[in-house]
Amino acid sequence: MISRTTLMFGIIIALTSALTGVLVYHFTENQSTNSNQVAMVTQVATPSQFQGVTRTYYIAANEVKWNYAPSGMNMITGKPLATDPYAALYTQNGKDRIGSVYLKCLYQGYTDGTFTTLQPRPAQWEHLGILGPVIHAEVGDTIQVVFKNNCRIPVSMHPHGVLYDKASEGAPYNDGIPDSEKPGDAVPPGGNFTYIWYVPERAGPGPEDPSSILWMYHSHVNEIGDPNAGLVGPIIITRHGEANPDGTPKGVDQEFVTLFTIFNETNSPYFPYNLQTFTGENMSQANTTDPMFWESNLKYSINGYIYGNLPGLTMKENTHVRWYVAGMGGESDIHSPHWHGNTLLMDDKRTDMVELLPMSMKVLDMYPDNVGTWLFHCHVYDHMEGGMLALYTVEKNNETQGTNQSSSGNIKIGLSTNPENPTTGQPTQLNIVFMDNQTNSIEEHVDYKVTIMQGTTQVFTTSLLHAAEGSITVPYQFQNAGSYNVVVEVDGIYFMPVSDTAQFSINVG
Ligand SMILES: [Cu+2]
Secondary structure, eight states: OOOHHHHHHHHHHHHHHHHHTTOOEEEEEEEEEOTTSOEEEEEEEEESSOOOOEEEEEEEEEEEEEESOTTSEETTTTEEGGGOHHHHHHHOOBTTBOOSEEEEEEEEEESSTTOOSBOOOOGGGGGGTTSOOOEEEETTOEEEEEEEEOSSSOBOOEESSSBOOGGGSOOOOOSSSOGGGOGGGOBOTTOEEEEEEEOOGGGSOOTTSOSEEEEEEEOOSSTTHHHHHTOEEEEEEEOTTOBOTTSOBTTOSEEEEEEEEEEEGGGSTTHHHHHHHHSOSSOTTOOTTOHHHHHHTEEEEETTBOTTOOOOOEEETTSOEEEEEEEESSTTOOBOEEESSOOEEETTEEESBOOBOTTOEEEEEEOOOSOEEEEEEEOOHHHHHTTOEEEEEEEOOTTOOOEEOOSSOOEEEEEEEESSSOOTTSEEEEEEEEEETTTOSBOOSEEEEEEEEETTEEEEEOOOEEESSSEEEEEEEOOSOEEEEEEEEEEEETTEEEEEEEEEEEEEO
16 A cells, blocks of 8 residues: 555655746846836846736834833733833833833835825734734745835845845845945935845745745844844745735635844944933933843843733634744844644644744644633743743634544544624635644645535535645635534545545524
8 A cells, every 4th residue: 555655755756847847947137116216127037937916015114112011011920010020120111221112113014105004904913013014925926015214224124035136135235236236225214115026936935845934024234233123024925826815825714923032122223212212311320331221121022022912812723823933133042932732833743832043934833722821932941031921812713513423533624614603695714624633733635525504405515626735715605594514525635535524513693
């Protein structure tokens, strides 16, 4: 009998040899114009085979008063920060302390190039906190960032991973190209620039990666000062053919991006301003050579929040949750994010923690099965003391009422609906997840069929379909109120015949 691994290996070899003939790059001339009125003709490699869409993002660097602990509470202990001896050092304002509020320069999204209306941040991205907007793209796309600098310092946008030419690299150094040809390297206060980044195959997931991967962008004019001012954000690239229209990966119910970094406010270009503004009129008590003063300006943060103040890490049980985690900073920035309560898969291996070095970018998949509010924190002792802690919540998925009638016990099938309580006349999404019954990990390459019954009447059925990623979404609009049965029949796993059936009852209001 052919093993699953052998079979998969054969498929990968077949796919690889099929693809190698396809990946031909050619050089085209691209006219990129920036609003500093410098028209440039640049030579960049663009993939000829993937002609995706151009995704335009409007992003400005804005000066923002940022509060690392807006609740005033240590949400992990439930006590006020002021009464917590460790937390008070990092959060309490006084004659000799800045406290928890600092002026920073942050990337913020806008609705258009007039930069008058901030792009509202939807609830599922509230957790981004201090990070700039997520830039989503699919392999084959082009990313265009219309950028404006509203800060008092020169800044840039330097991306990791994606393909750029010298004009769009956003990092000044002695590379033999005159500065006049690289206006994106340092956008002056009040200036603007349009960055063009390409997304060829080599900017997307590798063969062993999940369907989407993380890159970061950050300002690179003052390479240490700018990120400490807060200029950092995420890029998510989805494999060609595996993206939703908005660039997010198909079959992933929710994405979370978390950056673990110790913001060193004494290295921020705004430090003199913050010292003067927040420590009182004459700063007479602030001893900048005192090690404790220096320590008080280190913010052991996750997305710019400390001591459990990070909001919005909320998800439903038995859904496909993708975590992107990154590190940034100096030699103290060795972080080990640890999730209590649930486990994750990374590189097909099971874990509940991940190792981060400065600018590590990692992707983990979680299928939360454990309802509750759980700790999510860096496992380095002194980072915990400094407040590198958050909470995440797994909510009960009321619609997961599955009675798995699997005959062979090969596969576990989960169902949830969106909205949670379907009503007639409103489109409903049935989210179905296939899991391996033994390992509780995602089951890939499932052949399945979905049927919806009302009583003995079949009201909907699909043909035999294939789920490569182990989770699928079936849209359906219920016509009548009442009780329905959703029947999921599995016909094959990894191209081998398997027979399993699961039934779920749904009440439609
Ligand atoms: Cu840490």
